[in-house]
Amino acid sequence: MLRRTLRPREDWKAKVEALGLIWHTADGRPYWDEGACYSFSRAEIAEIEGATAALYELFLKAGQAILDRGLLGRFGIPDFCHKAIRDMWNLEPPALNYGRFDLGYDGKGPPKLFEFNCDTPTSLLEAAVVQWAWKEEVFPGLDQYNSLHDKLAAKWKDIAPSFLDCVHFAHIADDAGEDTVTVSYMRDLAEAAGLETVPIVMDDIGWDGSQFVDLEGRPMSAIYHLYPWEWLVNEEFGKNAVATMEDTAWIEPIWKMMWSNKAVLPLVWEMFPDHPNLLPASHAPLAGDYVRKPLLAREGANVEVRLGGATAAETGGDYGEEGFVYQGLYPLPGEGENRPVIGAWIVDGEPAGMGIREDGLITGNTARFVPHVIEG
């Protein structure tokens, strides 16, 4: 695993925009950063791929354990959601069942899990499309660990017969266009599978007293949402969503609340202590260096890194109300703002490629996406 410094393509902005990546720059700095790339050996990729598959197996067992031991309350999940989570976990309604494991990896020891983003994983278009197109142009002779587009396309084909009507794609109308375009990419994948898709902004979703309807009054029987479950259930229509769970196919399903919650980290560590792909994790501060994370948080908000008993880095935010977990500190390779975190994708249990983001000690919303290649 090597970091190579590169000269970006002259017209890189126009090239990534042509593929839909219009949020390539943030605060005047590139978010899509092709001024560098990571180069991996086949053996290193095999190690990441193996860890991804292994971690998924741990999460399957942890999901069952959460229900068997009645831990949903401990996860900060409201009582009125518990039955729906249990029912949907058992029913396994049609879904993509995709997600992104964030891993620490230095090419020396085994990859270590930071967290599993499986409810609203982003950096999808960057990983599936933009970095592949970059590789094809800049390093056509090299390979890349990337089957994300094909695996998602296949999964949409697999579940398409479950939907008799159109599928609605719900998201917020964000200023950067990241959510809107990422959801548009999902619509492309779904339409390729023969589905009719209808986009809708979250605020536009209507409730007619018995079901959700779109702006034209059409019932919403299948809803892909790039909007986290912990927000959905806590908003005004949340109880309606839970009450009509069996008549609405939510992609992803509500049981993802168990896996995307960081309280799952101490549980998997307790169930599989010293697993090579896990870091120690607890609900109480750990001895030694650790990272404190809110149970529910996004984009690295409200995270604290403790080194030698002192705060080495901390991010602000509005999370933490539900409590925190403490995870052993993994020393990220690299230095300064160039510390990589591997985003290892999985689609329905199958490892599907990766995307790398670089940042400082905490990978937050200033992280940059850096492409990768496989050499040798």
Added chain:
Amino acid sequence: MFKTGDLKITTAVSAVLLAAACGSKSNQNAGWTANGNTAVCTDEQGKRVDDRYCARNAYYPGHHYGWYYMGRGAFVPGIGGYARGGSYSAPAGTHFTRAGAASVSRGGFGSSAHAFSGRGG
């Protein structure tokens, strides 16, 4: 692997957003917001109820119902939804139309995204 033709919606939507970023923002709410000054009947918590509760001769002991006035572009909730962005007193000389029996309420999702700056995982 993807082909350019696989990205029809992705490229079309991103092109529109890029173009829109240069000009004014599009009105995401078109179609369900009030297209003129609108009044809805609400209870003491601001929840919309049927217009009959606000009738001139209506009297419901222990309850306070009143007209809630909203300007053009405001979100009109259905029965049971909360009215926001307006006022309990109508500006003098302004005409308000009753919203009528809207059966669909909207705006029950999305508030967290407005409260938090980011969402991505």
